[in-house]
Each structure stands twice: as C-alpha cells, then as structure tokens.
Amino acid sequence: MPQTVRGVVSMAVGEPVTITDVVIPDPGPGEAVVAIQACGVCHTDLHYREGGINDEFPFLLGHEAAGVVESVGDDVTEVAPGDYVILNWRAVCGQCRSCLRGRPQICFSTHNASQKMTLADGTDLSPALGIGAFVEKTLVAAGQCTKVDAAAPATAAGLLGCGVMAGIGAAINTGGVGRGDSVAVFGCGGVGDAAIAGAKLAGASTIIGVDIDDRKLEWARGFGATHTINSSEGDPVEAIKALTGGNGVDVAIEAVGLPVTYRQAFEARDLAGTVVLVGVPRPDMTIELPFIEVFGRGGALKSSWYGDCLPSRDFPMLIDLYLQGRLDLDGFVSETINLGDVEEAFHKMERGEVLRSVVVL
C-alpha cells in the first residue's frame, strides 16, 4: 500500500518551499523505503529552489540524511528493515566503463529508485540528487543506503551524505592532501569547513581559510584552519603568498562556486599545485584564465563531485573517526529544526548565520 507522508517541496523557481503530502510507493525490486531521522540543509537544496540545477519542478528537497530502513523490495540483499543507514547519491552500478576499470568512486551510471514519489494529485516529484529527504519517509535505490554504526546520532551521521563528505573528500580524495602540505580553502561554509577538517585529518601543516564573513572564519579555526583571511578586506592571493614564503599553497580548494573565487584559487597555488573545484557554479557562469599560466604552472585543475567518495568505503570509516572523537561532525550542526523551518533555514544560510541547519523528524 502506498503511504502518504509530509515533505518539503519546491513547486516553482524562487518560490518559498511548502510542506505538502507526498505519496511513497511500496519499494519495488532493488528499492528501499527509509524512515528519515535527520536531514541537513545543503546549499545545493537552495540551488534547486532557484532553478540553478535544472527545471524539473516540483522538487522534493533534502538529500543529506540518515534514517532506518523500513521496508525493501524483491532482490534487495545489501540492506534489511531495521538497518541504520546514511543515504548516498552515488549508488554504483558495477558495470559501467569506470566501475569495470576498478574506479567505482567515479561510476558513470549511478542509479536511483525507478518508481516515482508523487504529490497527492499524482504529479511526479523530482527528488533532490535522487534522494528527497525533507520528508518523513523516502523511496531510494537500495544501493543508496550505506549501513553505519548506529551509535552515531542521525544529526551528525546524515551530514556525511552530502556536504561534509564532499568537503572532506575534496581535500583527501580529489586534492590528495598529505602530511606537511599547505592548503587554502575558499568559502568556509559547511563544505569548506569540512575540507579544512579533511586537510587536518590528512596532516596538512598550513591550512588557510578564506571567506568574506568573519563569523565563518572563526568557525573555520575551530575545524583546524591555522590561518584565516577575510577576502573582502584585501587580496587573498597576496595574503596566501605571504603565509607560504611567497609561493602559494600545494592544494587550493574552491568551495563557493563563483568565477572570482576559482580565479583566486588558481592564482594562490604553488607551482605544480592542485586546484579542486567543489563549489557548484550556476549554468550561465563562464571563466577566463591566462592560458599560458594554465600550462606554465603545471599541476592539476580538478573538479570534485561528492568528494570522489565511495560511500561503502568512506562513510563507515568517517563514522568510526567521529565515534573516536577524531572528526567533529557535531560542530557542523548549528541548529536542529522542524520540516516547517526549511525556508527560514535557507535565509539563515544566505545571511551566513549557520553552517548546517538540520531537520529532525
């Protein structure tokens, strides 16, 4: 029997989100229904509401979540009812040309549930990042459920489902940050601070947080930034060079999604350094770079989708580090809120008042 639950839906570009009835089908083959316990508000949810991702409205928002599997469809072996899981947006296929070459973390054919969740009138919903988790229960592909230790509360664990994993992975997996490296992170929101925490875990010795908001810079120091720069007060590239013997950093991570900060990251890295773009640009943005410097500086310009994570490898490992007190996931949770508070949480995010508002169900 399909179930009707309450969820947060974005009906049209720029309009405030609304809480409405969402119809969840029973799980079919390869699918699972998960009772959501907590779901963080990520900037990408706001990108959806602003029409910055695509125009397939209405969207069921929310995608940074943990909960308990309620039921599974036929042929599901990886999870069972009662399992505590983090939802991921990288259910790997095992068969595409990337998986077959042993690189499932960049699977080219990830999958979501085949059935659609709908509004009460039967209109198909587009779940954010194939998840849709600002809702009491959601339908996902079973491969989107990653089992982790239930000792970690859902408010913390869910954050690994998107932004925190994206940031940590941008530093460790994509950027390859290692012991003694120097790192600069542009944008110290949830994703940027996670990149700072990741750089610290990996043993970076200089970690420079750059933002235009002093409050964000203070939080960045809490996650391990050894230096901070307010880039609204002067040229951050010069300031980074001054902190690195005139050379620039080994790894420059862009966690805003703007051409201006990408350019700063490009210019602030040392010779043979790496630029990692983890911020998501709007589709209409372009960037111009001095071509000779793209060549002359050597190194690598990389993009990081989901921190190049492999959920089955990375989520349980990071939950273990959290439970050992070595990764402060609770520090990202600025407030816990209800489903009805998501619109206000977007405004708090825009005003820079929070790292993560987390919906608790």
Ligand SMILES: NC(=O)c1ccc[n+]([C@@H]2O[C@H](COP(=O)([O-])OP(=O)(O)OC[C@H]3O[C@@H](n4cnc5c(N)ncnc54)[C@H](O)[C@@H]3O)[C@@H](O)[C@H]2O)c1
């Ligand atoms: N690549 C991925 O897989 C992935 C996953 C999750 C989120 N993201 C993206 O990462 C970005 C950050 O997400 P978030 O949730 O941390 O957002 P956020 O709004 O919490 O943080 C953005 C930060 O950038 C700062 N900022 C804005 N303009 C700036 C400028 N000109 N210079 C320096 N700092 C500036 C803001 O003050 C804020 O602290 C978004 O674009 C989001 O869509 C990417």
Ligand SMILES: [Zn+2]
């Ligand atoms: Zn694949």
Ligand SMILES: [Zn+2]
């Ligand atoms: Zn996200």
